[in-house]
Amino acid sequence: MTPLAAYLLLSAVLFSIGLAGALTRRNAIIVLIGIELMLNAANLNFIAFWRFGENPEALTGVLFAIFSIGIAAAEAAVGLALIIAIYRHYRTANVDEVNSLKG
Amino acid sequence: MAVLTIAAAVAAMTLRNLVHCALALTVAFAGLAAAYLQLDAQFVGFAQIFVYIGAVAILLVFAILLTRGGEVPGQSVFSSSWVWGGLAALAVFATLAWAIQNSFASQREPAETVQASVKQIGDALMTQYVLPLEVIGLLLTAAMIGAVIIAMKEEGKE
Incomplete structure (x- = not known):
């Protein structure tokens, strides 16, 4: 079976790619995609540690991952609604141009 | 599988056309679902497919089309402070990789059979x-x- 370190490294790579995307891209939707990628990397860690952990029959990691997926879905819905509201107001989804709180 | 997932994630973060980004992201989510199935977490793997590939990807495509993100921008797709963002991400990855390589937990053996x-x-x-x-x-x-x-x-x- 693939060692635990391989899964952890895959998760670290995905997290860093998501962080780089969230920090460097101009479009707000890609920033949100980067955040989703980071959440997914964290979920992979939960599952990997559950599989390699002390007592997997407790199902703690699996249930944490399920709740985390649910929260990520709520976050995606609210985030995209905010982006659509900002787009309607500013006519742009570019995070560099949206720089004032008072429209 | 891991290589495909990472390549899709990189494509999702670097492509100019936002619809292509969403499609590459779907491939990355599918790769993660395969990793969950490999780790004997069937339910989480299928939940990943339903929630991310079924719902979140569709939601993202809708948002991209509603904000006219389908048009390829003329200017650079990266924000003005991209150097610092990239450096921060590299530093985070270096720290994580160092911690994983030096952790005693990385040498753990998995339980023989897991029922979930x-x-x-x-x-x-x-x-x-x-x-x-x-x-x-x-x-x-x-x-x-x-x-x-x-x-x-x-x-x-x-």
Whole structure:
């Protein structure tokens, strides 16, 4: 079976790619995609540690991952609604141009 | 599998056309679902496919088309401070990789057989984890109502 370190490294790579995307891209939707990628990397860690952990029959990691997926879905819905509201107001989804709180 | 997932994630973060980004992201989510199945977490793997490939990807494509993100921008797709963002991400990855290589937990052997059937997960959700389940139901309802209100047209405008 693939060692635990391989899964952890895959998760670290995905997290860093998501962080780089969230920090460097101009479009707000890609920033949100980067955040989703980071959440997914964290979920992979939960599952990997559950599989390699002390007592997997407790199902703690699996249930944490399920709740985390649910929260990520709520976050995606609210985030995209905010982006659509900002787009309607500013006519742009570019995070560099949206720089004032008072429209 | 891991290489495909990483390549799709890189493509999702670097392509110019936003619709292509969303499609590459779908491939990355599918790769993660395969990793969950490899780790004997069937239910989470299928939940990943349903929630991310089925719902979140469709939602992203809708948002991209609604904000006219399908048009390829003329200017650079990276923001003005991209050097610092890239450096921060590299530093985070270096720290994580160093910690993983030096951790004694990386040498652990997995348990021989792991049972995570849907019945067991359902039992746990209905007994020990029933309060978190209720809370997440409330959270999803609140998020849905909030998203609809935020995205609704403002009264008296337009």
